[in-house]
Amino acid sequence: MGIGIRIEELQKIYRTPPPMAARGGGFAFAGMRPARKDKKKKFEVVALAGISLEIRPGEVYGLLGPNGAGKSTAIGILTTRTQPNGGRALLGDYDVWQDPVKVKRLIGVVPQRPNLDFALTAREILLFHGAYFGQTSAERARRTDELLDKFKLTDRADHMARTFSGGMMQRLSIARAMMHDPEVLFLDEPSAGLDPQTRLLLWDIVRDYNRLGKTIVLTTHYMDEADALCDRLAIIDHGRIIAQGTPTELKASIPGGYLLRLRFDRVPEEFAAALRTLPGVLEVRAVEKTGADVYASRGGSLIPGIVSAAQAAGVELRDVSIAEPSLETLFLHHTGRSLRD
């Protein structure tokens, strides 16, 4: 069966500082704006400026964007933890805000930063989680053993969770979220802080879980992760969706597909115009005074042409980087900023 999600014009404005998880790991909000001047200075952050999207049952859906884009806030609203200021969020037949208890039954949540119950051991965390969801003690014990084994935590099962390393806590958080076999699994930056090996384990687990017909929603700012896992994606920036589709569709939307980021000592207008006339070049954007982003249908083979054009214009080429079609270049194309900026 599987459960779909529909979000309509969802808005969130924080009037007090948001919780840490939605604060993008301590980075400032890009959407911070000063309130009206006549009043006392008020805290106001627009985290979501009216987003709408539809997640199909059984799909792996990714929310991609830089820190502070509004991803965690969107997850917070869908998981009943954050109150929206406007709009609607439906999980299956239930309005998240009208029927939070029914929604909580259907979802499993892996937060950005582990929020494990530090008064308990790993095994107890899973057992009590099962108990909260009304599992019988036999069922709880069986699931706990299975999950501890799957997440390679069996040998530390009876240690207090507060003694765990970051990666182990993250694995335990995911195990906990899967304990009650939820229909929809939310993962907020699941691979942040994981070593490459654990990250691959995580990807396998997500794929396996999805194969059971479960819907998966994850946020990430890693392009490769979004590319490798997601059936469809929304790219979010400043609380708005700037592009939506399958990774392939999205990548195809970049003019030409290739992006050459060039740095010169200066970029006069006639030089930019000369770059535009090179064969295969579809779009040239000046970046500050010394750079140009060239969208083209080919990559390395364009370099000789660029070098001669630079020589002809008396401009010195200082740096070249060629990005193949990727979600990173897509993000850059839509926002003019790199994901890491």
Place this chain on the structure above:
Amino acid sequence: MNWKTFFAMLARDAHVARRNLLPMLLQNLLQPLLLVFVFGRVLTTGGLMAARFKDVMLPGVMAISMALSGVQAVAMPLITEFQFTREIEDRLLAPMANGWLAVEKIVAGMIQGLVAGLVVIPCAWLVIGSGVNISMRHPFEFAAICLLVSLFSASGGLALGCAVGQTQIGLMFSLVLAPMMMFGCAYYPWSMLSAFPALKYAVLINPLVYASEGLRGALAPQVPHMPVAAVLGALLTIDVALVTVGVRQFNKKALS
């Protein structure tokens, strides 16, 4: 209402309490033991206080013990769980309305408060011996007052725990709990405040006054005390107010 979830959470709190049994016993036992020893034994045996001071003081120590441990049992873990690590999140995501988690915290705090209060009686026998003059002639009155007192302490702990941040714990003790203890009529009957008319009426906002006076009325009726009806009425009003405020604060704090 999802009782399975509710009881699973109570079981979790009981499990954590069992694990921390020794520190918890020390936290809940040591203070009343010392108070009973100093006020009930040292001061009276030394002749500084009359022997009947024991009867005045014992219900007061019980009230303090109940009130403090209930507040601590709820407020302290809540402050940690709502901080940085957001440990409480897993329970907020359990299939139960958030407000019920607040109720669960109150029930767990009440149990702890009741135990800490009742344990004062064997403590007193142990420390003072036979010189204590307390009676159990009003068991229902005693039970009702104990329940209402533990409810006020646990729900007060809930309200405080939701209002106070980790950095303000020290302030909470010196600004809220210390004056509450000193002006809670625990070590003197309320009628003795007649010499300070303004104070006498000002302390009436302190719930501990009703706790001390009520327990005094139930256990040592020979000592002057407030009428039982007034005590029950006041405690009931305070309980309703604190539960309402506490649960509302909790709900507000639970959501971002």
